[in-house]
Amino acid sequence: MAKKNKSSLKEKKGVSISEITNLSSIKAIQDKRKVEIDPVALRNSILNKDITALSRAITMVESKNPKHLEQANTIIKGCLPHANKSIRIGITGVPGVGKSTFIETFGTYLTSLGKRVAVLAIDPTSSITKGSILGDKTRMEALVKDENAFIRPSASGDTLGGVARKTRETIILCEAAGFDVIIIETVGVGQSETTVHSMVDFFLLLKLAGAGDELQGIKRGIIEMADAIAINKADGDNLKNAKLAKVEFNRALHLYPEKESQWAPKVTLCSALNNEGIDAIWDIILEYIEITTKNNFLQKKRNEQNKFWLLQTIENQLKSDFFNSPNIKKELAEQLKLIENNQTTPFAAADFLLKIKSEKSL
């Protein structure tokens, strides 16, 4: 602090500090930025398929700045009438199943058909690791360079609900920007598969063939959610095992009652690396969309998903308001102790806590 004259800021003799940081140029840059965040203009650019505008709008959706969020809401509202027109596909599978390679091959196949493809992700761990499943875009080299593809890593957030909301809003923006297919990937940590399932039309589970006993260790409820199971890496020496796995998965799917969609979930083989079986998966999805459009299940599902998200958001907020109140936090811990010591029941404790809260808000 005392060595004023030896400040490292003085090292570069050619350019004076004032030249770089003079206030008027800073202000000019800031003004330019301010002007650019015009929700109506940004929305119009999105409708004109301007990817830079789309990215900026998504950044605003993901912002923590209340003003940005307000602007984001305006943009989303403007995009809504132009949304809802894509096929939304959820993809999950354990690490190592080849999700990135699959999305690379599948996405490239779709753009080769003239489709525009957006790839999003829900990764509840991204807020902790600061990484994200799609962060390493180098794993999707071709798709990243494809001008008809748009790849966006998972939003980060403190709660899965928060991440989910941002992703749902991003879907609307992407659809308004004219993307025909939205792929939402998840690694399947915690409840993330259920979250993805509740925002897509079609849910695809990627699996590997192992040494028999395929179903052991599969997370509860996942098979039930799947509209199709694709056994990846079904190539070379692996092909025989993959075929056996197909039989076993078909039997497992058979255990569940018929779905309201009247869709019987399919099991299929593919090799994303060798680009085999990828077209068949797309055909399955198209068949699903055709059936569920005809019997009106697709629209019904989307309406129910919307209602679910509305109620879910309200419930989460009500709970978070309640349980995050410092007063309740303290008393809750106390009541839990009393319950454990058989001094009160869960119901008497609940009544007590609700009474505290309502007295406080009076």
Added chain:
Amino acid sequence: MAKKNKSSLKEKKGVSISEITNLSSIKAIQDKRKVEIDPVALRNSILNKDITALSRAITMVESKNPKHLEQANTIIKGCLPHANKSIRIGITGVPGVGKSTFIETFGTYLTSLGKRVAVLAIDPTSSITKGSILGDKTRMEALVKDENAFIRPSASGDTLGGVARKTRETIILCEAAGFDVIIIETVGVGQSETTVHSMVDFFLLLKLAGAGDELQGIKRGIIEMADAIAINKADGDNLKNAKLAKVEFNRALHLYPEKESQWAPKVTLCSALNNEGIDAIWDIILEYIEITTKNNFLQKKRNEQNKFWLLQTIENQLKSDFFNSPNIKKELAEQLKLIENNQTTPFAAADFLLKIKSEKSL
């Protein structure tokens, strides 16, 4: 009304109306009743295994009268230190599987071992039909007469949560009254199995053997909840099919990952009618209790169940306060319409509704 002298009340000439209905005797009866509802005395009678006192306390738990409920809470609190000592068993199965006969035979077997057995029920339909699974006690002739058995039909209520609370509180009372085994039966309407599962130590699914394909049509998640599956009516011509069904159920159970309890669910055959295989089911339950007591899972499970009920009760109340507000009801319908017409998102609608509510409560 005009025929005063021909009133049917005058038919019995031997006794005058005034004698029966004189006010002082009415008051004496009422006073007596009032005196009898002394929570401390009632609790003491319960601890002394007085079944009449137990029944009265349960009636108070089930009452809609706030004063009775307050007294009920005092009784429950007094019973709590003497509760938690029974084995709580949930039993479910579709109508026709022979639940009543099973409980009759199983309960009678337990009392023959010197156990005291309470049989409760959770029947979410009982509030509508005014009937109840256990209402027809004639189906459990022997158990009804057994002095070591106590049978109580399902509480009625507007919500499953309400019925569940009353049943949970009744369990405490029964345990304080010295019952060693509490059986909770459900027909499995709606979420009632999950509700029962969340208040018992051991969950038994009763099944019938059919013509193969046993797993078709089983409600989602039920098999996952079962600690044991008993294939009932495994007698006579049915025995062969029952054995086949056992193989299939074993395979289905095998599909799920190992449980935290370290308990591998069992499949077993029985014939409640012929009193066959009933002792084996009790042995399975005892083995489960032994394993989960040793590895401390049982206590952990009960603690988690308590916490679940505490949080559940609070959440239900928060939601019901919110969604039953007339203002919110009206605006919610409006917002749902806007969502369906792509004029707002579920999230913007939720924000709007939450804002209305918080502004109103200020």
